[in-house]
Amino acid sequence: MKKPIVSIVIPVYNKAAFVRETLESALGQTYPNLEIVLVDDGSTDGSFEILKEYFAKYPDKIQLIDQENQGVSVATNVGTAAARGEYIQFLDADDLLSPDKINRQIKLLESQSESVLASCEWRMFQDNPKKSYPIPYGVFRDFNFGLDLLLQFWNHQEMNQPGVYLTHRSLIEKAGPWDESMTINQDGEFFTRVLLHAEKVLFESKGNVYYRSPGEGNVSQQKSAKAIKSLLDSYQCYEREVLKFEDSKRVRIALKKVYQKFIYDVFPHYPDLIAKAESLIQNLGVAEKTYIGGPKFQLLSKLLGFKNALRLKRFLG
Known part of the structure; x- marks a missing residue:
């Protein structure tokens, strides 16, 4: 049985210092049937030149889209629309995935309905993911309903980094696109809708997302x-x-x-x-x-x- 395509959607805006490491992380996934959709959102720091370099090296694996600066939500929606995958992996241009993250989550979802979402642990790091540290949250477990995970977030002031999820395309279509009017917490609002449509959330305990500790230029620090x-x-x-x-x-x-x-x-x-x-x-x-x-x-x-x-x-x- 052919494995489903997974699309890693990466919106990029002025991440030249980090995007190589992120791309190597995506290309280093052990899951064989994946594509990477890169959307450059009008970068001015040389990020697009790095993306072109990788596209030239891996033309069968990478889609590259160049657009004027319109914001991360527009870039993410453009990337999602272009993606060919049955499953979507969103990834920020400065974050990393453990090599087995997608493979482990696909195995978890193989026998599940399209309305089941997979999650995993996310860990914070600054320069070296080997020196990452865990977050003591109660979200790192299975939830029988997506709403139960939302209530865990809200009652305990917790969160998930959006890269933890592996989401079936049909679930995203039910939830609708990222809200392009928002300038902050776009991911929280989007995944609220996704989770409300999710039948359940399955936690994969060994794959990880490495979340780079936000700097001054990070949108979330506005x-x-x-x-x-x-x-x-x-x-x-x-x-x-x-x-x-x-x-x-x-x-x-x-x-x-x-x-x-x-x-x-x-x-x-x-x-x-x-x-x-x-x-x-x-x-x-x-x-x-x-x-x-x-x-x-x-x-x-x-x-x-x-x-x-x-x-x-x-x-x-």
Whole structure:
């Protein structure tokens, strides 16, 4: 039986310092039937020249698309549309995959329906993946429903790096494209929709994604008002999508914690956006007290209240 094609979709914008290592990681996969779809999003640092070099060397394995700068979501959607694979592996242009990552996940999915998603562990590193370190999260396990994984994220302020997933094309088609209007947390919003359509999530315990610790130029490190507004917009998308799927007390409690985490992250800046997040919390109608942050901050919140605990935390630095 012929193995399904897996497409590794890599949007690239000004990653000349790292993209060679990422490409070697993709080309070094032990899974035999794969293609790499590279979308250069108007790079100005020599990234495109590196991509052309690899395309010339591996023309049967690489698709190369060049476009004007339109943002990572547009580039990802273009790459996904061009991909020939039955399964899609998204990969940031500065992150790495362990050599057996895709092969192990394909084996896990072989006997499953198209609505089952595979995940794996992600580890942080700076310069050398051999010196990567684990993240102590509770997401590294199987989940009977995609929603259960989302609730784990939201209740415990955890996340998955998008490269951990191997996703069947039909699941992506059900979820819809990446939202091209967003400037931050595009992956979180997109995979919220994917997970809501997922029958279950199977965790592969030995393959890894190596997530390069973000630097100052990383999109996820944006602190502009536009980026912060886009972040809150993405959380409202969570709310809209998940309540269509299940409008329950447990979901509303988890959403309340999402908005609390937003306030926790931006306080005392952007008071208008904080006020909006507080209004969104009120609209959820959750009477129960909810607490986020580490044990010390949660204790402070219980003693002083959430906002006073934040004021004290900022005062103490």
